[in-house]
Amino acid sequence: MNEGILWTLLGEGLRQDAQEDFIVAANEIAQEALSGVQLADIVPIAFLSHVFQCEGREWTHKGIAFMGRIRGRDTDQKLRSVKRTRAQLVDIDTPLGSVTPLQNAKVLGVAQECLASKERGRIPFHDNEISRNELYRNRYQFHDTVVKPVMRAASEYVCEQSLGDVAKVIDEAIREVSPHSIIDVACGENGLCNALAERGDIPIVVGNDVAWSQIELIRKTRSLPHPASSLLYTNHDATDLPFADKTFSVAICKNVLHHMASAEAVRELIGECIRIAHRAIIIEVADPVAEHLGSRIMRHYYIDFLRDGAVKFYSRRELEEFTDKDELRERFLMSTVQGVYQFAVFDS
Ligand SMILES: C[S@@+](CC[C@H](N)C(=O)[O-])C[C@H]1O[C@@H](n2cnc3c(N)ncnc32)[C@H](O)[C@@H]1O
Incomplete structure (x- = not known):
């Protein structure tokens, strides 16, 4: 040095x-x-x-x-x-x-x-997505600094479960296994991996996304170096990750299935999360068109304004089919201002 x-x-x-x-x-x-x-x-x-x-x-x-x-x-x-x-x-x-x-x-x-x-x-299919993310990077910045805090506050009053409840459930599913290492396989501009690293009790935290431009948005906001935790960012296709089996204690995959090119790619993505981690947590929004008015409005916001590279949203039923696996430990729904989420936790 x-x-x-x-x-x-x-x-x-x-x-x-x-x-x-x-x-x-x-x-x-x-x-x-x-x-x-x-x-x-x-x-x-x-x-x-x-x-x-x-x-x-x-x-x-x-x-x-x-x-x-x-x-x-x-x-x-x-x-x-x-x-x-x-x-x-x-x-x-x-x-x-x-x-x-x-x-x-x-x-x-x-x-x-x-x-x-x-x-x-x-x-690769996802090159289009990367380019879109780069093009609309400023909108994501606006989303993070203005829209997200408003949505978080509003979520307390609007739906059965607030976004805070969702964060709590994710946190519980992570803490339950006292993880040594964790990866968010498509972290986007969501600072979950930064927040996990900043708490300092998980020695290895990895934020991965196929679009480096998304990671650039959170890389700048981290308050590291943190003495007790090691935060790394990687840039791979989550359907084909270069990590050995069971490298991580936990893998999180939140709101990514609707970005996959095909149902086959969804299965590959879930399979990769289960392969590389002892616990895989998959959280996915059910097709907004079939859900409450709020989720339909949010769909327009994400797709027409943020230009989110959504390919296909899956119904509750389809999500259940994707997650019907031997390793499934629990599955449940949460209804929030952003839409209805399906949670699936796999242990292997
Ligand atoms: C809707 S965002 C979700 C971000 C974050 N997980 C969250 O919950 O806010 C979807 C993210 O998936 C990423 N993504 C799409 N396809 C991917 C792939 N094949 N591998 C890794 N990341 C991918 C996109 O770049 C984008 O950042």
Whole structure:
């Protein structure tokens, strides 16, 4: 650690005062090295160690190799049009025997292995969602600072259960298992993961979202570094998470099913939450059109104003079918000003 720099990176440093992490830095380095290129799904893939001699002494530089997806259309074209680059570009399919030492055959090999199971060249469905979120980022900021507090206050009087009751139920479902680690698999601009980390009694808290722009909104509001808790943000597709089985004590997935491209993707998402955590908590709003007037109004607000990337809302019945699983521990409904929520808690 040196003058507030936690790690020195190629052309960058992880600044402690700005609470930067590797994903932020990797994005900045990519923008700098390959101007105009945006990354997503950044994930560490290898530890590196470079041992060399200098002034009669042996030195070791330690490093972390990251992999990221270049976002959007025409990625080959974008790479070709890069004017200035400090990066050692190498095609992912290059045979390992023919790369230069600087391009590092070992890292390329690990990247090839990581990519082997992924469909390549296909624009992921959620890229549209990410772009929408970026475009309407200011509206989300207005939503957080103005609309949310009003809704929270109004919710005390309007419906059977207030938004405070919902927060309490979520908190109880989390605390019941005395978690060591927790992940919000699509945290959006909702500060739940910040709040959990700030309490300091859960050692590892992860906020994940496929759209880094959403995370940027909450990253700036966290009051960390907190001595007792470690808060990380990650940027992956929640239907295909790069975490080993049962990595987390708890996984939360709130208001995300209606963003999935298909019923198959909903099943994958729920399956991933159950796979990576001992307890999975799924909270989903039932199709507002079939529920009370308030939820129909909220639907218009979310879709027409906030431009929420909703694809399909599911009825109570359909949600029940999705959550009919061996691991289901309990399931219940809560009626709030925002709509009727189905809660499903899975233990495995
Ligand atoms: C309606 S918001 C819910 C945010 C937060 N969980 C809440 O309750 O306020 C849905 C979020 O899901 C994210 N999302 C959509 N598809 C995703 C995917 N495949 N993987 C991870 N996040 C995704 C969106 O970027 C968005 O932030």
